[in-house]
Amino acid sequence: MTLNDIYLVSQVLAVAALVPSVLYLAVQVRQNTLQARANAAYQFLEATGSINAVPIDNKETARVIRRGLADISVLDADERLQFIWFAGQHFTTHSTVYELYRNKTLPESQWYPIKKDILTFMATNGGRTVWNDFAVKGLSPDFVAYVEGLLEGDEGSYSMDELLGAKKEK
Numbered sequence: 001m002t003l004n005d006i007y008l009v010s011q012v013l014a015v016a017a018l019v020p021s022v023l024y025l026a027v028q029v030r031q032n033t034l035q036a037r038a039n040a041a042y043q044f045l046e047a048t049g050s051i052n053a054v055p056i057d058n059k060e061t062a063r064v065i066r067r068g069l070a071d072i073s074v075l076d077a078d079e080r081l082q083f084i085w086f087a088g089q090h091f092t093t094h095s096t097v098y099e100l101y102r103n104k105t106l107p108e109s110q111w112y113p114i115k116k117d118i119l120t121f122m123a124t125n126g127g128r129t130v131w132n133d134f135a136v137k138g139l140s141p142d143f144v145a146y147v148e149g150l151l152e153g154d155e156g157s158y159s160m161d162e163l164l165g166a167k168k169e170k
Contacts, residue, residue: 036105043100047093048114054086061086069124087121087130088138094118095143102142119150119157 055062061082068075068083075083097114100106121127136144 037107039105041106041110043097047097048117051086051090051093068126069121070126072126072129083126084130084134087127088134090121091131091135091139095139098143098146099140115150115155116158118147119155122147122151123157 055065064075064079064082065086068079068087072080072083094114094117097106097111101108101111101114122131131147
């Protein structure tokens, strides 16, 4: 066997060893992608759970939020601040989750209830007021454009009539 033959055999062996390495790398990338999606789903649950816990944990806070959603002008200065802060956190969380969705780390099935939540919040007078007065100036322009596009569409929201104790205004 000549030196050239040994060189050719070593090249064939190197290529043969490369195939399993590439397959292993592909499996690792897939597992990392699945883990990133699982982490995004968990972050989604944590973020929305935190927002939803606020009115559940305190009856007075729930009353402020309910009244603020119906008509922010009926709130006193402290309640108004409380409601604006709650709504701002609501929109900020949704904006962050939107980034996960847009980057394809949050699947459509988990984005769908968030989209409905955004539409529901925006179907209230108080939600729309905070959106117009604060959120459009403080949130990512991409998210603002997305929400504005949703509002121009004909997709419906959850009904807030029973929660607010009145018919929602369009």
